[in-house]
Amino acid sequence: MNDVRRRTVLAAAGGTAIAGKAATARAQSPPAPSSDAPRPGTESGPYETRIRALMARMTIDEKLGQLQQFAWTGDTGPGGGQTAAAEKAARRGRLGSVLNIYGARTTNTLQRMAVEKSRLGIPLIFGLDVIHGMWTTFPIPLGQAAAFDPAVAEWDAEVSAREARSNGVHWAFSPMMDVTHEPRWGRIAEGDGEDPYLAAALAAAKTRGYQGDDLRSRRRLAACAKHMIAYGGVEGGRDYNTVDVSEARLRNFYLPPFRAALDAGVATVMASFNTVSGVPAHGYRHALTDILKEEWGFRGFVVSDYNGVQEMIVHGYAADRSDAARLAFNAGIDMEMASTTINEYGKRLLRSGQITMERLDDAVARILRLKFRLGLFEHPYADEDTAIAGPTKASRAAAREAAGRTMVLLKNEKSTLPLDRSGSIAVVGPFADSTDLRGSWAGTWADAFRPVTVLDAVKDAAPKASVSHVEGVDASGRSTRGIARAASAARATDVTVVVVGEAATLSGEASVRSDLGLPGRQERLITAIADTGAPFVVVLLSGRPLTMGGWLDRTPAVLQAWQPGLEGGNAIADVLFGTVNPGGKLPVTFPRTVGQIPIYYNHENTGRPYDRANHYTSKYLDLAYGPQFPFGHGLSYTTFDIGEPRLSVSRVRAEALRKGDTVEVAVAVRNTGRRKGDEVVQLYIRDPVASIVQPVRRLSGFRRVSLGAGKATTVRFRLSAEELGFWTQDPHGGFLLQKGEIRVFAGNSSLAKGGRTLTIT
Numbered sequence: 001m002n003d004v005r006r007r008t009v010l011a012a013a014g015g016t017a018i019a020g021k022a023a024t025a026r027a028q029s030p031p032a033p034s035s036d037a038p039r040p041g042t043e044s045g046p047y048e049t050r051i052r053a054l055m056a057r058m059t060i061d062e063k064l065g066q067l068q069q070f071a072w073t074g075d076t077g078p079g080g081g082q083t084a085a086a087e088k089a090a091r092r093g094r095l096g097s098v099l100n101i102y103g104a105r106t107t108n109t110l111q112r113m114a115v116e117k118s119r120l121g122i123p124l125i126f127g128l129d130v131i132h133g134m135w136t137t138f139p140i141p142l143g144q145a146a147a148f149d150p151a152v153a154e155w156d157a158e159v160s161a162r163e164a165r166s167n168g169v170h171w172a173f174s175p176m177m178d179v180t181h182e183p184r185w186g187r188i189a190e191g192d193g194e195d196p197y198l199a200a201a202l203a204a205a206k207t208r209g210y211q212g213d214d215l216r217s218r219r220r221l222a223a224c225a226k227h228m229i230a231y232g233g234v235e236g237g238r239d240y241n242t243v244d245v246s247e248a249r250l251r252n253f254y255l256p257p258f259r260a261a262l263d264a265g266v267a268t269v270m271a272s273f274n275t276v277s278g279v280p281a282h283g284y285r286h287a288l289t290d291i292l293k294e295e296w297g298f299r300g301f302v303v304s305d306y307n308g309v310q311e312m313i314v315h316g317y318a319a320d321r322s323d324a325a326r327l328a329f330n331a332g333i334d335m336e337m338a339s340t341t342i343n344e345y346g347k348r349l350l351r352s353g354q355i356t357m358e359r360l361d362d363a364v365a366r367i368l369r370l371k372f373r374l375g376l377f378e379h380p381y382a383d384e385d386t387a388i389a390g391p392t393k394a395s396r397a398a399a400r401e402a403a404g405r406t407m408v409l410l411k412n413e414k415s416t417l418p419l420d421r422s423g424s425i426a427v428v429g430p431f432a433d434s435t436d437l438r439g440s441w442a443g444t445w446a447d448a449f450r451p452v453t454v455l456d457a458v459k460d461a462a463p464k465a466s467v468s469h470v471e472g473v474d475a476s477g478r479s480t481r482g483i484a485r486a487a488s489a490a491r492a493t494d495v496t497v498v499v500v501g502e503a504a505t506l507s508g509e510a511s512v513r514s515d516l517g518l519p520g521r522q523e524r525l526i527t528a529i530a531d532t533g534a535p536f537v538v539v540l541l542s543g544r545p546l547t548m549g550g551w552l553d554r555t556p557a558v559l560q561a562w563q564p565g566l567e568g569g570n571a572i573a574d575v576l577f578g579t580v581n582p583g584g585k586l587p588v589t590f591p592r593t594v595g596q597i598p599i600y601y602n603h604e605n606t607g608r609p610y611d612r613a614n615h616y617t618s619k620y621l622d623l624a625y626g627p628q629f630p631f632g633h634g635l636s637y638t639t640f641d642i643g644e645p646r647l648s649v650s651r652v653r654a655e656a657l658r659k660g661d662t663v664e665v666a667v668a669v670r671n672t673g674r675r676k677g678d679e680v681v682q683l684y685i686r687d688p689v690a691s692i693v694q695p696v697r698r699l700s701g702f703r704r705v706s707l708g709a710g711k712a713t714t715v716r717f718r719l720s721a722e723e724l725g726f727w728t729q730d731p732h733g734g735f736l737l738q739k740g741e742i743r744v745f746a747g748n749s750s751l752a753k754g755g756r757t758l759t760i761t
Contacts, residue, residue: 047372051365057120063364064346065094069337072101093118096335096367099127102445104382107168115380123376127171131190131441132156134163135449136395136566140439140543141176143406143562145192145587148680149704150205152402157209159395161221168382170374171222173270175206177257180232181598183588186239186511189440189543191232193587194600194631196253197699200260207264216375225261227272227305229287230254239510240273248692251727267300267370271333273308280315282308288332295733301334301366310339321345326354334363391449396567403564403571408584409635416537416557418578418637421462423494427455428486429525430475431499431541439563440508440543452569454499461573468493475503477520487528496536497576498529504563507543516547516594523551530554539572545590548628578637583678583704585634589627601631601750602695632682632749638673642681644754645746651759654737662718663758667746669705670712680704681715684752686743692728697750
């Protein structure tokens with residue numbers, strides 16, 4: 001069928017068609033709205049009878065108390081911050097949860113106040129920011145995304161769950177699945193990059209890793225999908241900032257990872273700090289209730305972010321704290337973190353009819369349900385004798401393997417890497433002998449465990465080599481006094497490893513950068529090494545994509561190592577010396593300069609896409625077209641040939657897709673080099689003509705495969721209506737599958753060339 005004739009519309013979930021189109025069938029899509037679902041507290045389930053019986057005994061004050069979460073004040077002891085308030089509320093049975101508390105003895109002490117001193121003995125849930133490890137820190141989530149291997153995220157979550165649960169923690173505020181096109185935003189480090197399909201796969205994997213099959217297990221944690229919604233779209237990349245987003249963008253781009261986490265059984269969801277089209281997310285009922293609870297049937301609870309309810313006053317949305325409580329609670333917030341508006345004003349709001357008892361019971365039932373699922377009523381205390389006190393040999397091995405899988409070889413001219421283990425090696429740069437490898441969300445609790453530095457790992461990996469070290473510049477890059485000595489070291493050795501990047505404090509929450517280049521004078525260090533003419537490689541540590549400027553052209557090899565965690569130094573050495581053949585891929589586009597931002601692979605085409613021969617097309621006058629490195633890019637020490645995709649059928653009926661049929665896509669891949677290696681086969685689709693303009697590429701499948709030299713395999717994908725259709729502007733959830741042509745591409749990055757055409761009839 002000619003693309004221009006591709007106009008017939010198949011309506012989905014909402015049941016409505018675009019005006020002027022024929023609604024002839026319904027596409028396969030997520031479940032339709034469930035407004036007639038049983039109300040919480042009346043559902044069938046293993047704990048519902050007990051929940052109803054307990055709620056019948058609770059006073060209004062006790063119910064409101066379950067909605068309150070206080071923040072513990074670490075090791076400062078009783079009386080600091082909300083610690084004293086938490087102890088008092090626990091004894092009175094007017095507290096639901098505490099965050100920032102850990103340690104079996106500490107949690108047990110507070111838990112006894114709730115269980116043994118309060119009237120009803122309802123246990124507390126203890127939450128902690130276990131984002132990429134507790135004692136054993138794994139690579140940051142953005143690095144984990146670079147593995148293009150959901151198992152890496154699952155390893156992290158499993159190890160984290162064992163360590164945290166043994167120390168009295170029940171709940172991790174993770175996974176974060178905020179898809180973003182904004183590398184200036186510090187929290188890009190905490191998420192999975194720019195693609196909703198990849199983020200969805202990792203969100204589901206991490207949820208499974210935390211929660212397993214049974215939350216009662218002493219090796220599992222409740223997961224929290226955050227932040228709902230569109231936090232990654234903040235203007236200018238500034239944390240907590242404004243987001244203006246259409247319904248179609250909300251559903252096609254920001255919501256899929258949350259839906260995937262929900263399908264994986266995620267226990268809780270956290271609201272985001274930003275506004276969404278003029279409404280603070282903590283008061284955005286459309287997402288928190290209409291979509292999450294009613295359309296998707298979510299039975300867990302929604303927690304606010306820290307002080308997020310109260311901050312609606314500052315946003316200019318709520319008149320005062322009572323109004324903030326009303327707006328947040330009616331929007332769908334079930335538990336309030338740190339601020340106390342719902343707890344304080346709940347009774348008054350009930351009396352005035354501004355909130356209902358039905359809604360209060362709904363929220364309380366959701367919270368009690370998780371406490372029962374966690375087994376806290378039967379086993380409220382941690383076993384102090386079996387608490388894990390630090391990383392183990394097994395957890396370190398898992399972290400090292402995970403970090404090795406996240407490394408992305410950006411450049412490798414003349415096979416500079418891997419390095420020889422003999423001769424002389426200089427290891428220079430601000431992060432050469434630095435322990436700042438864990439990332440922004442490692443947590444103070446892990447401070448006692450020193451990460452393996454790159455210098456120590458190089459010495460260990462190459463015991464017969466002569467290894468020297470010069471810092472050159474400090475991490476801020478202000479001092480240049482050591483550059484001359486670093487250059488001298490480079491001249492005197494066979495090869496130099498330059499370890500540069502950004503400190504962990506420059507990424508993460510509230511760590512936004514306007515300039516994404518190497519901090520300070522680190523670039524001058526690289527230039528000085530390059531000026532020597534001696535062989536060298538650059539190892540780049542960061543929590544986001546960095547711009548590289550002129551130093552990239554002069555550097556033979558660049559390894560993107562992210563912030564790789566406790567065993568990061570060893571993992572970097574494994575790759576430098578070829579023990580591990582890098583197979584990671586970029587989960588986010590690397591811009592040439594900040595002025596290109598936002599730049600991302602899954603953009604729309606515009607009416608005048610870039611054309612080198614036409615001045616009046618979309619481009620920058622002073623910059624080469626395209627990114628520095630595209631989404632999905634990553635090299636190996638071997639080479640691969642990826643064949644064009646083969647479709648099981650070239651034509652498929654929309655009605656068959658609606659009923660659940662799929663189209664198989666087979667992609668042949670061969671290792672054409674001389675050593676074993678990993679390749680990530682990536683599948684993309686393009687819908688060239690649609691009633692809502694679609695991205696030029698959309699990731700619809702990926703598979704990381706390991707092949708020996710000369711070996712080959714065939715990777716198979718399935719395309720369903722879910723991959724082939726898209727969401728519309730219908731606020732009730734309109735999903736469309738349209739007749740016409742779909743282009744299917746396979747390759748090793750978002751620039752994949754090999755393609756076939758699938759026609760939907």
